Amino acid sequence: MPERLVVIGGDAAGMSAAxxxxxxxxxxxxxxxxxxxxxxxxxSACGEPYFVSGEVEDFEDLQVRTPEQxxxxxxxxxxxxxxxAIDTDRGTVTARNLEDGTEEILGYDxxxxxxxxxxxxxxxxxxxxxxxxxxxxxxxxxxxxxLAVGGATKAVIVGGGYIGLEVAEAFHTRGLETTVVTMMxxxxxxxxxxxxxxxxxxxxxxxxxxxxTEHKVECLESRNGRVVGVGCADQSIRADIVVLALGSHPATxxxxxxxxxxxxxxxxxVDERQxxxxxxxxxxxxxxxxxxxxxxxxxxxxxxxxxxxxxxxAGINLGGGAASFPGVLGTAITKVHDFExxxxxxxxxEADAAGFDFVAAEVGSTTAAHYWPGSSxxxxxMVAERGTGRLLGGQIxxxxxxxxxxxxxxAALWSEMTADDLAMADLSYSPPFSGVWDPxxxxxxKVGELxxxx
Ligand SMILES: Cc1cc2nc3c(=O)[nH]c(=O)nc-3n(C[C@H](O)[C@H](O)[C@H](O)COP(=O)(O)OP(=O)(O)OC[C@H]3O[C@@H](n4cnc5c(N)ncnc54)[C@H](O)[C@@H]3O)c2cc1C
Numbered sequence: 001m002p003e004r005l006v007v008i009g010g011d012a013a014g015m016s017a018a019x020x021x022x023x024x025x026x027x028x029x030x031x032x033x034x035x036x037x038x039x040x041x042x043x044s045a046c047g048e049p050y051f052v053s054g055e056v057e058d059f060e061d062l063q064v065r066t067p068e069q070x071x072x073x074x075x076x077x078x079x080x081x082x083x084x085a086i087d088t089d090r091g092t093v094t095a096r097n098l099e100d101g102t103e104e105i106l107g108y109d110x111x112x113x114x115x116x117x118x119x120x121x122x123x124x125x126x127x128x129x130x131x132x133x134x135x136x137x138x139x140x141x142x143x144x145x146x147l148a149v150g151g152a153t154k155a156v157i158v159g160g161g162y163i164g165l166e167v168a169e170a171f172h173t174r175g176l177e178t179t180v181v182t183m184m185x186x187x188x189x190x191x192x193x194x195x196x197x198x199x200x201x202x203x204x205x206x207x208x209x210x211x212x213t214e215h216k217v218e219c220l221e222s223r224n225g226r227v228v229g230v231g232c233a234d235q236s237i238r239a240d241i242v243v244l245a246l247g248s249h250p251a252t253x254x255x256x257x258x259x260x261x262x263x264x265x266x267x268x269x270v271d272e273r274q275x276x277x278x279x280x281x282x283x284x285x286x287x288x289x290x291x292x293x294x295x296x297x298x299x300x301x302x303x304x305x306x307x308x309x310x311x312x313x314a315g316i317n318l319g320g321g322a323a324s325f326p327g328v329l330g331t332a333i334t335k336v337h338d339f340e341x342x343x344x345x346x347x348x349x350e351a352d353a354a355g356f357d358f359v360a361a362e363v364g365s366t367t368a369a370h371y372w373p374g375s376s377x378x379x380x381x382m383v384a385e386r387g388t389g390r391l392l393g394g395q396i397x398x399x400x401x402x403x404x405x406x407x408x409x410x411a412a413l414w415s416e417m418t419a420d421d422l423a424m425a426d427l428s429y430s431p432p433f434s435g436v437w438d439p440x441x442x443x444x445x446k447v448g449e450l451x452x453x454x
Contacts, residue, residue, distance in 0.1 A: 010036030013285025013311035014114035020315025053170035126220030131227035160187035164245035340403030345393030365439035369431035419448030
């Protein structure tokens with residue numbers, strides 16, 4: 001009899017793991033069953049805003065691999081099957097077939113918990129009205145794309161995080177009047193320092209997207225049973241479409257009910273091999289914690305990069321190999337039209353919370369030599385440890401070519417470079433790409449001077 005691996009959740013983490021395990025162990029050695037409650041497996045949530053905007057035209061492009069393709073390699077990808085209970089004593093998962101409501105108890109020898117994250121839905125009056133959406137699944141993306149081309153003229157996005165901004169960009173690209181409403185003083189409040197967030201917000205407004213800050217939405221207004229406004233009474237903002245983008249939390253209710261230990265963030269605690277504290281139970285992706293390489297503390301990040309890598313590590317180990325996940329920096333990038341926004345490591349706020357004595361420097365520069373046609377302004381902020389000059393984090397925004405510079409900063413953080421190391425790092429130069437000192441060199445020099453007390 002082959003061993004049986006049951007995977008709960010059929011997207012980035014779950015399918016990366018299933019694929020790695022299958023590559024290493026043949027079907028007569030390992031049976032793999034994936035339970036996915038949605039209609040698709042292995043899809044690109046990251047591409048969804050660009051499908052809504054029309055930049056990605058073909059819906060099929062968002063499906064990396066179909067269930068049929070997985071079945072062909074003996075991975076039983078069961079869509080519309082929800083795991084509704086886990087019994088870790090017996091080693092079973094109860095799977096509900098969402099087509100007919102029947103339930104089946106599946107025994108497992110190994111279990112991978114890869115349920116991802118869920119959108120936060122606060123108790124806003126009217127949250128269930130027709131016309132109120134989230135953007136998480138491909139079905140959400142299809143619905144929003146149809147609305148975007150279906151005659152709506154005004155979209156209001158509640159929440160100013162990455163997904164909120166990407167959805168706003170999508171509707172704006174489609175020609176809708178677009179407003180982002182956030183209760184925070186700036187956009188990207190949780191991932192950027194407020195000074196950077198405020199400037200990012202200013203630029204987004206210059207691009208034609210209205211931004212309303214410090215406005216807590218407690219009510220959605222309706223007419224004839226459909227949403228027509230965000231906020232009620234004197235605060236109402238007209239809306240044909242409302243998208244809630246209020247962040248996400250790890251989908252761990254099932255794990256918690258089964259007694260699988262969670263960390264302080266509410267995500268499943270795992271070791272560097274993606275093992276939970278329960279024998280033969282593994283976890284990866286948005287639902288699991290990961291070790292932050294700078295703070296040394298577990299964090300729960302909802303990023304496709306992390307989900308794919310942790311899924312791969314789990315799958316290699318489930319396949320009999322020996323892999324460890326080396327941790328995260330929280331490197332992330334997004335854009336609004338040609339305006340690019342990226343970060344890595346710790347912000348000032350996070351450095352403070354992690355107990356560092358730090359300095360921060362922010363510099364303005366350009367994406368290419370200042371005289372190059374099309375060169376545009378960019379800003380870069382770096383955080384470093386006072387005294388040692390060890391780099392702790394970076395934040396960047398600006399025109400085309402600004403954002404991916406964050407990867408240089410991330411690589412420096414990854415290898416524990418000091419600001420002085422990065423200030424003199426041999427980065428490339430030609431006028432169409434940068435000044436002779438790349439903005440990364442310049443910002444590192446500035447923060448290095450401050451760290452040294454100069
Ligand atoms: C609109 C959008 C844009 C994004 N853009 C980016 C980006 O540009 N860059 C980036 O790095 N990240 C981005 N992300 C985040 C990225 O998509 C996620 O980090 C990644 O998908 C996480 O993969 P996962 O497998 O852990 O979880 P998920 O993708 O959430 O998959 C988990 C799956 O488990 C299923 N499931 C949950 N519970 C059960 C159950 N009980 N039984 C059966 N199935 C279950 C769910 O239906 C889901 O399909 C974006 C996310 C969204 C929503």
